[in-house]
Amino acid sequence: MTLHRDAPLTGIRVLDMTTLLPGPLATLYLSDLGAEVIKIEHPRMGDPMRRMSQNDRKSKEGLSHFFQLLNRGKKSVSLNFKRAQGLELLLRLAQSADVLITSAPKDILDPEEMQERFPRLIYCSLTGYGQQGSRQGFAGHDANFAALSGLLALTAAQDQRPELPEFQIADIVGGSWPALASILTALYVRERSGEGQYIDLSIADGALANLYLSLGYFLETGVAPEKGRGLFSGQLPSYRIYRTMDGRYVVLASLEEVFWKNFLRKIGREDLMPLSVQIPEERGVLHRELEKIFSERSFEQWSVLFDDPGVCLSPVLSIPEVIRQNHFLERGTIFFDAGDVFMEHPHIAGPFHFSKTKPVYRTRAPRLGEHNHEVLAALGIGQAEIAALRLGKIL
Numbered sequence: 001m002t003l004h005r006d007a008p009l010t011g012i013r014v015l016d017m018t019t020l021l022p023g024p025l026a027t028l029y030l031s032d033l034g035a036e037v038i039k040i041e042h043p044r045m046g047d048p049m050r051r052m053s054q055n056d057r058k059s060k061e062g063l064s065h066f067f068q069l070l071n072r073g074k075k076s077v078s079l080n081f082k083r084a085q086g087l088e089l090l091l092r093l094a095q096s097a098d099v100l101i102t103s104a105p106k107d108i109l110d111p112e113e114m115q116e117r118f119p120r121l122i123y124c125s126l127t128g129y130g131q132q133g134s135r136q137g138f139a140g141h142d143a144n145f146a147a148l149s150g151l152l153a154l155t156a157a158q159d160q161r162p163e164l165p166e167f168q169i170a171d172i173v174g175g176s177w178p179a180l181a182s183i184l185t186a187l188y189v190r191e192r193s194g195e196g197q198y199i200d201l202s203i204a205d206g207a208l209a210n211l212y213l214s215l216g217y218f219l220e221t222g223v224a225p226e227k228g229r230g231l232f233s234g235q236l237p238s239y240r241i242y243r244t245m246d247g248r249y250v251v252l253a254s255l256e257e258v259f260w261k262n263f264l265r266k267i268g269r270e271d272l273m274p275l276s277v278q279i280p281e282e283r284g285v286l287h288r289e290l291e292k293i294f295s296e297r298s299f300e301q302w303s304v305l306f307d308d309p310g311v312c313l314s315p316v317l318s319i320p321e322v323i324r325q326n327h328f329l330e331r332g333t334i335f336f337d338a339g340d341v342f343m344e345h346p347h348i349a350g351p352f353h354f355s356k357t358k359p360v361y362r363t364r365a366p367r368l369g370e371h372n373h374e375v376l377a378a379l380g381i382g383q384a385e386i387a388a389l390r391l392g393k394i395l
Contacts, residue, residue, distance in 0.1 A: 007034025008357045012187070015040055015093055016074065017081075017102035019047040021142075021168055022175030022203060023126050024070040027101060029180050031073040032350040032359045035099075038375060039071060039366065040090065043078040043395055046368040047071070062368050069347065073362030077376070078369030078395050081108075086394045092379050094118055098196075099183055106131050111198040121196040122186040126179050130202030140204075145170035149207035154214060157227045174206030237286035238263075238277050241316065248299035249316040250306075252290070263311040267293060337363040369395060 012035040016027040024039075024047070031037040041047055046062055049071075053064035077093075080086040094100055094114070101124040102109065111131075114123050125131055128140035143164055146152040151169055156162040182199045190196055213232065217225045228234040234241070238254045254260040264272050272289060275282040294302070305313045317325060323346045328334040333349050352359045372395055376386055389395045 006357065007032075007360045008354065009033040009035040009187075012036070012098045013096060014038065014099040014101065015090075015097045017100070017104060018126060019103065020049055021070065022171045023101055023103050023179065024049070025172065025176040026126070026179035026183070027074065028070055028072070029176075029350050029352075030099070030183065032361055033352060034357075034360055037074040038093070038097075038371070039074045039076045040079050040081065040093075041076055041368055043080055043369065043393060046076075046078070050368065063365060065345065068365040071365040072347065073360070073364070074366055075371035075375065076366035076368055077372055080394050083394060085389065085392065089376070089379075089389075089394070091117070093375070094121060096378075097121060098187070099124065101126060101179065101183070103127055105137060111200075115196065115198060119195060120190060122183060122190065122199065123196070124179060124183055124186075124199040124201065126175055126201045126203070128203050130205060131200045133202075135204075142168040142171040142203075145174055145204040145207050148204050149174065150211055150214070151207050154225060154230075154233075155227055158229065160227075170203055170207040173210050174208070175201070175203040178206040178209075235283070236277050237283055237290050240287075240290070242290060242294035244297060244299045244302055245295055246298045246300075250294065250299070250302055251314050251316055253312040253314070255312070259310060259312045262308075263305075263313065266305060266308065266311055269293065332361075335361065 009030060012030070014027055014030050014035050014037045016023065016037050017040045018024055018027070019041075027035075027037045027039075039047070047067060049067045050062035050064060051059045052066050053059040055064070058064050079089060081090040090109075095118065097118075098120070099122045100109075100114075103126050105127075106125060109123070111123060111125070114121060128145060129135035129138050143152070146165075146169055147162075149170060152162045152164070155165065178201055179199075182201060186197055186199060214225045214230070217223075217230055225233070232239060236255070238252060238260045241249055241251050243249055252263065254263045260277070261273060264270055269289075272286060275286055277283055277286060299315065302313070303315065305311055306315055315321075322328065323334050325334070331353075333351065334346050335349055336346050347361065347363055349361050350359055372390075373383075373386060381389075386395065
């Protein structure tokens with residue numbers, strides 16, 4: 001068996017013109033998989049995420065924790081591509097790139113012109129609503145995409161206001177992951193055909209594409225699913241969040257009968273087995289009994305069952321608890337790099353585990369324009385010209 005020592009995407013160059021969360025998270029994964037990611041940023045402002053910090057020093061340095069977590073391992077080139085000289089430099093960089101990903105409108109870099117000029121380039125446009133349709137060009141953020149796609153409505157109980165999740169569900173599941181999958185697919189197709197292609201991604205489309213079970217519930221019942229009443233949001237006693245005696249929460253997800261019965265045996269309540277979680281009247285009895293059962297023990301007392309592989313009971317952990325959770329530390333999904341002069345804090349690794357090729361987790365995020373000389377020198381641009389470009393506010 002041959003061991004491939006290089007990371008899977010070693011040799012792939014990515015030009016990343018995206019900012020904030022969806023695009024940078026997708027390119028972080030590409031970087032973790034071994035690609036060289038060159039982040040193209042505005043010379044004065046850079047990625048706005050750089051200064052999204054409660055810490056004045058971090059904000060001034062342009063290295064907020066948000067930015068560091070999303071952009072570790074990348075290179076930064078500051079470039080005003082809205083000026084002719086800057087655009088020409090961008091196009092020169094594109095000659096050696098395999099992938100270009102942007103969240104800018106298509107009129108800045110026309111897809112047809114880019115494909116004609118760079119036939120092997122994979123050009124990915126990641127925008128809120130895509131490059132066609134009545135909402136093309138509309139401004140938007142995660143909350144807008146979640147609202148339009150139906151995701152936000154699923155956070156509301158009957159006659160109550162929807163709640164914004166504390167994580168960017170539409171941006172990530174509707175933007176970052178479809179971008180990663182599309183780019184990897186296009187790279188695979190290029191291996192067979194030799195041709196690159198244009199990818200038009202809409203975050204709203206990607207968010208909508210996660211509603212299969214919710215749509216299935218509606219088609220089965222004729223009722224729109226809502227928080228607390230769906231099969232997977234509290235209707236089933238065996239798939240529900242419960243409060244412990246000391247005010248903590250646990251989640252029971254014994255969906256299959258074997259796990260449900262295992263759980264009842266473990267807590268000594270075999271008498272509840274004849275009751276069905278599917279019959280509304282019996283379901284109500286089970287709800288009340290389980291609420292009482294869980295409230296009679298502390299979170300610590302319930303922790304005995306957290307490590308039982310056959311009951312599907314888990315603690316509801318806070319972020320400080322998650323980053324110290326043994327399972328994630330053992331798998332390397334959470335890792336610390338105390339030697340990093342920029343960040344002595346935990347990092348989240350990509351969820352990639354291969355038997356032969358290994359991801360590469362680099363922890364350092366770049367300063368704005370840090371790699372201007374390195375990247376431009378590779379294009380044959382000398383120090384004097386680089387200085388002139390900086391003076392002309394191109395870099």
